[in-house]
Amino acid sequence: MFLSLESVGVRYTRASGGRAAVDGITLGLAAGQVGVLIGPSGCGKTSLLRAVAGLERCAAGRVLIDGDVLSDAASGVHLAPEQRRIGMVFQDYALFPHLSVADNIAFGIGALPRAERQARVQQMLDLVGLGHAAKRAPHQLSGGQQQRVALARALAPQPRLLLLDEPFSSLDVDLRERLAQEVRSILKESGTTALLVTHDQLEAFAVGDVIGVMNQGHLEQWDDAYTLYHRPASRFVAGFIGHGVFAPAQIVACAAGPCVQTPLGELHDMENCPLPEAFPLGECDVLLRADDIVHDDASTVRARIERKAFRGSEFLYTLRLESGEQVLAHVPSHHDHHVGEWIGIRAEVDHVVTFPRVAAVR
Numbered sequence: 079m080f081l082s083l084e085s086v087g088v089r090y091t092r093a094s095g096g097r098a099a100v101d102g103i104t105l106g107l108a109a110g111q112v113g114v115l116i117g118p119s120g121c122g123k124t125s126l127l128r129a130v131a132g133l134e135r136c137a138a139g140r141v142l143i144d145g146d147v148l149s150d151a152a153s154g155v156h157l158a159p160e161q162r163r164i165g166m167v168f169q170d171y172a173l174f175p176h177l178s179v180a181d182n183i184a185f186g187i188g189a190l191p192r193a194e195r196q197a198r199v200q201q202m203l204d205l206v207g208l209g210h211a212a213k214r215a216p217h218q219l220s221g222g223q224q225q226r227v228a229l230a231r232a233l234a235p236q237p238r239l240l241l242l243d244e245p246f247s248s249l250d251v252d253l254r255e256r257l258a259q260e261v262r263s264i265l266k267e268s269g270t271t272a273l274l275v276t277h278d279q280l281e282a283f284a285v286g287d288v289i290g291v292m293n294q295g296h297l298e299q300w301d302d303a304y305t306l307y308h309r310p311a312s313r314f315v316a317g318f319i320g321h322g323v324f325a326p327a328q329i330v331a332c333a334a335g336p337c338v339q340t341p342l343g344e345l346h347d348m349e350n351c352p353l354p355e356a357f358p359l360g361e362c363d364v365l366l367r368a369d370d371i372v373h374d375d376a377s378t379v380r381a382r383i384e385r386k387a388f389r390g391s392e393f394l395y396t397l398r399l400e401s402g403e404q405v406l407a408h409v410p411s412h413h414d415h416h417v418g419e420w421i422g423i424r425a426e427v428d429h430v431v432t433f434p435r436v437a438a439v440r
């Protein structure tokens with residue numbers, strides 16, 4: 079792996095109870111890959127990024143780039159941030175207001191001969207699609223354009239790794255996803271290995287080759303978006319990614335193999351369904367995602383609409399089954415039913431995901 083984190087821990091001595099902000103995190107990125115760290119506020123994303131940058135010391139573990147040890151808690155190695163050849167992009171752009179766009183980009187490459195410096199600035203301007211704006215001041219650009227200048231400035235010194243901390247969070251929602259896709263294209267075109275922190279799933283899916291879900295200082299799963307969504311490794315990941323609920327279920331032996339009895343009827347998924355013995359009496363909780371629930375008036379399973387949220391092409395309905403269970407459903411927005419109405423639904427689950435039963439989830 080090009081970037082390797084081995085059992086990295088970060089601890090702030092002043093923090094209450096002395097709990098580690100980051101605990102035992104191991105992950106790797108191949109050269110040119112983009113990794114994303116996602117998780118709730120306070121889970122340790124920024125602390126981990128700062129440890130990689132050298133802005134925090136590792137209390138445990140090692141950080142390596144291309145085999146070079148940047149931090150090693152056991153032997154006391156801690157390279158200063160400026161010795162790591164790591165670029166950083168922050169939420170607030172941090173552009174120099176009195177410098178032009180071109181001079182902002184040239185800022186970190188002052189040591190290069192003039193001609194080479196100018197060529198690099200031009201290359202970066204072209205890369206981020208701002209060739210026309212070289213002479214402008216930062217305040218004459220939109221938020222998205224300013225963030226692209228910040229990206230160009232961070233990439234100009236050709237860092238071995240780029241770290242981005244919530245780079246889109248000060249932009250409005252529409253722009254965020256578009257810029258996230260643009261940034262991914264720019265990183266891919268320049269072959270940059272990058273690690274980005276966000277709390278926004280759509281952003282994570284738009285940018286990341288690999289996504290890590292963090293919870294209370296731990297890395298719960300490090301996988302591609304598809305696997306996170308369809309094969310969540312823990313209950314926390316299942317609840318954090320996507321829209322869904324856990325419903326009580328029982329795994330039983332059906333004629334064709336194990337199947338799962340749920341409030342929405344039996345689910346069959348030969349490939350992924352655990353054996354009944356996986357849980358005491360086969361009792362478990364099954365993950366039902368909003369896109370696993372299909373509106374079907376021919377279905378015998380009825381549900382009452384409790385809430386609905388318009389999302390453009392679809393509604394997110396919150397439904398209550400006759401049995402009392404709550405489920406969520408994505409329904410095409412031309413199926414516009416009223417709150418309080420009963421509709422027919424059925425489950426279409428490709429990947430059965432089950433967890434040990436938790437009594438208090440409903």
Ligand SMILES: Nc1ncnc2c1ncn2[C@@H]1O[C@H](COP(=O)(O)OP(=O)(O)OP(=O)(O)O)[C@@H](O)[C@H]1O
Nearest residue numbers: 090092093099118119120121122123124125126277
């Ligand atoms: N300088 C510090 N001193 C003491 N504790 C800190 C410091 N920085 C962060 N912490 C604590 O470490 C934990 C992780 O914080 P961190 O900022 O890394 O989380 P985060 O996932 O990036 O959160 P957010 O999404 O809100 O930015 C939190 O409990 C936080 O209060």
